[in-house]
Amino acid sequence: MKRRGLGLLRPLGDDVSAADWAVTAARDFADHAVGSLVPPVFEAYARVFHPARREEAGRDVQVRWGEVAAANGRRAHAGMQWTAITGSWKYLHEETQPGVWDIEPEEGTLPAVQAEALVQVLAGFTTTAHECFYAVWDGFGASAVPPAAAKVRMPGREMLLLIGPLSQAATVSTETPPWEQSPSLWWPADRAWCVATDVDLMSTYVGASAACVEAITTAPELEAWPIDSDHGITYDSDTLNPVVSPPA
Incomplete structure (x- = not known):
């Protein structure tokens, strides 16, 4: 699947109150934990690995x-x-x-194939698939987001806020072609779940109900594992394999 433009996503204007809950609940970015990306208010969490x-x-x-x-x-x-x-x-x-x-x-973006598979799962766990919010890191060099989009001050990552249907998460690119860039943070109006893809990571994290996380981690199209919101997201957070220190 090829992402093409912003599709039905549109700027929200000056009102970013729809994102207040995420800004308030997210852990300090310096904690470098799952909860620094996805607000730690959900019953369960999943990590989706980019292939x-x-x-x-x-x-x-x-x-x-x-x-x-x-x-x-x-x-x-x-x-x-x-x-x-x-x-x-x-x-x-x-x-x-x-x-x-x-x-x-892929680093910093959820590949379109995995995005489509994830959307198929998430659609069954929200009552507001017609209305979702999409926040896009404002540091992307080829951003396709209109400059008039209002800014959400997430910890460590300021983002621009858009609104549109859930289906767009798998089909739009928030950067101009030929680059493909998924939204950085997205959730439905009923806040049943939240998805985060940090610009520096090769994984996407999802906060949701336990049933939703089970559906994500058992979806055959995805490589995903349940994870705790306190788990680290940095190179040295692997507790079961030898950690390799970066070159000096």
Whole structure:
């Protein structure tokens, strides 16, 4: 699926009160926890891993983190980190592991295929799929969001607020072509769940009901694990694999 423009998403104007609950509830960004991205007010949380890709017979094949971990003798779990399961920082933006993966996971954006699968799940757990709020980090260099959009001052990440139907989460790009950029934070008007994709991460986090998280983590199209809102989101938060320190 290719994302094209903002579609039905539109600026909300000067009133950003719809985001007050998220601004107030989110943990300090310096905590570097799941709750710093998704407000820690939900019953349960899920981590959705952005897949790597491997070239096979002229086409891209999605590669799950669990496959990468197994190939490197590491353990797949909810808190795994890319440098820990690959074993080196050289596999972040530099080298690849031919035969395992050729293109690293998308950083800072939820790939369209995973976005569509996630939307299919989330649609069954809200009564306001027709009205969702989308916050977009205002630091993107090729932003397609109108400059008049009102600003939401999330901890550590100021964002611009849009409104539109849930279906748009899987089809729009908040950056101008040829770049594809998912929204940074989105939730329905009934606040039944909330989705966050931080600009620096290769994962997307969801806060929701326990039933919704179970549906996300069992969806065959997604590689997702239940996770706690207190869990860390940095490279050194992998508690089951050897943590590799970044180069000096």
